[in-house]
Amino acid sequence: MTSIPAGRENVDLPASTDQELSKLQKHFGRTDIFFYLVCTLFGVDGLGTLATKGGAGFTWLVVCLILFAGPAALLLAELGATYTDEGGPYVWTRMAFGHLAAAVNNLLYWVTNPVWMGGTLVGTAIGGLTVFFNNDSDFGKVFLYVFGMLFIWAGVLFAILSFRVGKWISTIGAFARFALLGVFALVIVLYGSQHGLHGIGAGDLKPSFSSFVALVPLILFSLVGFELPSASGDEMTDAAKDVPSGIAKSLVTVGVLYALPVLGILLVLPASQASGLAGFPDAIKQALTVFGGSVTTAQDGTATAHLSGAGEAIGWVMGILIVIVAFTSGLTWIMGSDRALAVSCLDKAGPRFFGKFSAVHGTPVRVNVLSGVVSTIVFIAATEITSGNAAKFFTVGLSLAVSTTLMSYIGLFPAVVMMRRKDPDRPRPFRAPAAGVMTVIAMAFILFCTVQVLFPGLGDSWFGSDYRPDGWDFSERWVYLLTEAVPLIIFVGTGVAFWLIGRRQNSDDGPAEATGAPDVPVGVAG
Template sequence: MTAPPLQGSSITDFGVDAQGELSKLRRHFGRADIFFYLVCTLFGVDGLGTLATKGGAGFTWLILCLLLFALPSSMLLAELGAAYTDEGGPYVWVRMAYGHLAGAVNNFLYWVTNPVWMGGTLVGTAVGGLLVFFNGGNEYSTTTLYIIGAVFIWAGVLFAILSFRVGKWVSTIGACSRFLLLGVFVVVIVMYGAEHGFHGIGAGGFAPSYSSFVALVPLILFSMVGFELPSAAGDEMKDAAKDVPAGIRKSLITTGLLYGLPVLGILLVLPASQASGLAGFPDAIKQALTVFGGTVSTAADGTVTTTLTGFSQLIGWIMGLLIVIAAFTSGLTWIMGSDRALAVSCLDKAGPRYLGEFSERFGTPVRVNILSGVVSSVVFVAATEITSGDAAKFFTVALSLAVSTTLMSYLGLFPAAWTLRRKNPDHPLPYRSPAIAFTTSISLVFIVFCTVQILFPGLGDSWFGSDYRPDGWTGDEKWTYLLTEFVPLAVFIAIGVAFWALGRRERPTSESIPPASVASVR
């Protein structure tokens, strides 16, 4: 049975016009849907190879970040998602806590990182899987890259336009593809080790270092944010107060396992020198699959070349397709959620009203969905041209930009729970984050430090030194790298301010939002 239309947000009064748009939404999102959605949101295959580039230190930082960052930050977001269940949750929370300007700028950063990520890193991940399993590791021509990128991006836009009733099944398929991909990987790793012996890492290889912290922790944090994303469809949930904390708790444990097991597998099968950010995970899979047929040869320079034959090649093709599906559904879930947050911000007059329209037929923000596709395409073309089709350098440029914009958006999100608890002491909290001062502080410390290190890798020791600069870059390219990161960030912030200014002209003099729920805007 189709659920009845909603009557608008329960906390924030967006006005009659906006309520008309929100009434197009339907409740489709249950507890199992939230869990599968979060698995797709949190676990992506694009960073697995990079996590192994520093040997066992990558695994050590993964566990530490899980305990010291993902756990406390997820509790903050569980409190917000259970207590404030409006559509566009991530925007609404920041806007309620700090006003329209902070909400507009923070939310634009939160949104724009996803088309940047989809048109950059995720396309690169899909290309990496195709290169390893379907093209013998050889680079594709620029024309072929453009074709792959266009199909990848605009297929995602199409699915994002479809209603959540359809889109949630895509995330379910994406989650299942991850379970199958990593389940097969773990099995073949064990078989490979039993037959050939493991590469092995001594106990000292797991010791963390400052250089590995700078190189890996920003990426790990990027991989462990997103617990709030289902709340962007808060008005489409069946019971957000109960389902959000439960979904976050289960997905936190699942994500830890999904990241931890493959990273260990990569470390056991491939020498660290062979694990690149673009193809380290596919290479590890390919090498392990030789237990079903194939050969592994090592050149004089230590390069490992793997050839699959017969049944192993068939399994390799399947694994390559699963990598593409995992990358595709990662981008899709983020686009579905962040597009809703941007549309709601525009309904709340923190951006152009034109972008705030929801489709009567699909109940989705079609105009923002199309805008995401356009931005993704521009990023894809720009990154391809800047790097002259160099897939490895393309990957690092796009990934660094996606990480920096994402982390910056959490500077507004993480403290919102503590702020709203103090502003609205009588508001019901179905879930309360324990030790909220500590969880907020430690989450922000991680975010601030890692954002700085993304922009200036190695700052405080050796900025852009050999131990810190991203793969594919040389020491004399640090200013080029900085410009590729800083200029887009400055442009994104300026656009966020422009959105606020456009919306301010449409806002009435007196705020219509209940003073008990929100901060003063001016």
Template sequence: MSEALRSGRKSTTLTVHHAPATADAAAEKAKLQKHFGRADIFFFLVCTLVGVDGLGTLATQGGAGFTWLVVSVLLFAVPSAMLLAELGAGFTDEGGPYVWVRMAFGHLAGAVNNFFYWVTNPVWMGGTLVATALSGLVVFFNGEADYSTTTTVLLGIPFIWLGVLFAVLSFRVGKWVATIGAIARFLLLGFFSITVVGYGVRHGFHGIRAGGFKPDFSSFVALVPLILFSLVGFELPSAAGEEMQDAKRDVPAGIAKSVIATGLLYGLPVLGILLVLPEDQATGLAGFPQALKQSLTIFGGSVSTGADGAVTVSLSAGAEAIGWVMGLLIVVVAFTSGLTWIMGSDRTLAVSCYDGAGPRWFGAFSERFGTPVRVNILSGVVSTAVFVATLSITGGNAAKFFNVALGLAISTTLISYLGIFPAAWRLRGQRADDGGYRAPWIGVTTVVSMAFIVFCTVELLFPGLGDGWFAEDYRPEEWASDERWSYLLTEAVPLAAFIAIAVGFWWAGARHRRNEVVVLPEARRP
């Protein structure tokens, strides 16, 4: 990245570009509160981008997972970060991701794209992040035994609604929760990386066969969609663009630092999992907690392998106490991952609703907190419904179809970038020479970023296409090779439903679009 992106500063006059707005927008924007500085943006981005729910899965293909992670950071994360830094610095309206698509392609495209952007997050909160938090508690507090349904509910419901509570509170409070979450990531993943080195010194480094880092097309098809899902979100702070103290300068600087931090915080733990666990153990949701627990035996404990190849880890009292701290940090990391996404995406939905791309009732910000309370509550309701459904649908064809639909809903964020990334190129022509950050080679970076997203979108609908559509290595568990068309229908129906809801939102906002007025740019001195 260029020096401009690293520093985020220029000594020229900066022009603030605004999208055309509605009278309703002006009324709601008057409630916003400026609390978001450069350091806050960086910590917010670390929380947004770095999670532990996919770390175990990234290691399922052995060293190839690490190789594709590095390739994806260099060829996707860096170019896409440049595009989003330009958008965040050049167009600083509240609800950034929605506003950019609307300015570039119109209200209808903005409404559809933004619904995809929003819906992932409450579904992810109730469908995956609760399970991630529980996996950390199970591994370190419950002796690897799953909690009962009652205990799961008693832990899961407060997890969701505490997130809603913090989302309702202003960024004055929410940014500190995000800061705590970022620090938790540095502590958890940094400590794990150190203990892995100690474990390797004591027991030898194993788990990666000779040539295991060599990538191939099958591992590319299997892993890159997951990796990209872990590397998107650089635009999320711009959802609160008008709550930032100086978006034009602070957004590029925050994004540049977060690219480096994200690469390290993902790369080192994934490499550690590969070194600690044999490939057949580094799988599934609890892969990271199990690898962490095994590495903690350097403080006291033992590792034994049963006749069936299963590994049992026993910790001494001192190591177990450290494990309790690590388990709680996993909960904090999972919680703050969901919180930052809810805080950001809820703002984009509320902005679209007061902007004429959704029902006006949802486009209300609190006078007291400056937050979209109604959308926050809607996210909590959706998360709770997904959580209850996940617990209730446990077997048979119902579970098979539900899990596929859930996976699609969680991955719709990727689809939303089909609108966000090209907006940077389209809006470049509408932007004056304002002295702010501009992405180099914007045509190339847009094409490269879009190529990754298009590939992942195709693989969501046709898993394994290019190497063996719906072959055993790619299709979900419990699905047979002759069920590919049923699977495709299971994916297509939710997509069609999301589009229909989004078009309904757009139709509901028609009356408010008639009140659109032009807001002139204003100049701001550095």
């Protein structure tokens, strides 16, 4: 274990800053970054939704990998390799646009994750258990509450532990993904050899505006996060070299990991049966009948799988793997975004109370607990608003997580071009090509999709049958909008309040002793 040395040169920060950051511990190597990014970028919560539009989901996935994920990875690799300090996503926005913009942007960046953890990810895990352990029947609200609380607070506990422990959790999560999709690929081949596959024609791959609105915001949500390891920059052994390498490897790996199950769902299940909540588990269950079980088809074409023997046993394992994948997706994001928020609170962009790091673990325990509290509130609110309806519970949590996530990148992507202008002489170990063009492309995706998340189908048929989320009726469009808009307004207002509190606290204390260094954020050496 190597501690971060104190003695950072900052002109406008409280003297306690160096004391807090000296508690950080270096445990994060190149391999750890790769596994961490695999957990960050690949999740199973949106796989079923990608298949609801048939082959168009696969087409849009490929388009977004090329036109969005590629540019995003290059832009964020430059920032992560150049500014290698704790709280990276906050630090970059703060340097580019100042405290207020960074405070609001970082609050959105952070709050996404407890919202996601307490909403979508709990629903995903329960969906996997429902398919494989409860024969597609709802467990009931009591089970939902007990499982949800255990899911959320186990994540908080692991987030409190240092990266010395946390990196192994992400490694386990990465291998769980490889195992889940490896078995899925195998059973798809076996199932196809025995029963045949639906097949995907060229016409099925044709994209449309409705499929764009329904799928691309979710795809973008699934493909962001290349910057997350940089939130722990001071805990990396060699961020300048390891960040670009980890991002490049994870981009290729995640592209394959997403493409494989989407194709598998399309080949096994009719598009009408795929759903955001259970599409992927249902496809696995149907394919596992090759090891034991049967499939019955109703007159409307709906296929229902029943497992027995070895098929049922393997199904239990797959259900557990789905829970592990969902859990580690939330955990890696909580670990990174909590650090970014804690650093911002040390840098006049939030209450200093939340800038405290544990002397034992080197983690922002107070922010970790705050994440747990917010996750719990979201979990309870989503459960009660949807009356325990699993489909509505899933879509409310996912849509809110998507909107807050996409909005937080409005401050991140332009920071590359801005910092080249403001800090042109800083050595850049990795330099993104055509950064201006890639920023415009990435921002166009982000802005359009943010609007469509809030107003599905706007420009054609707002909340029409081709655009509204699963489980919702046209008459409920205003309820849906309120479930998205009200939290967003609260989150933006909280970001402004954090900035006001941080500004007042530092004004009351006065700046740290001047050292002659430039006015830079915490963690960025003069």
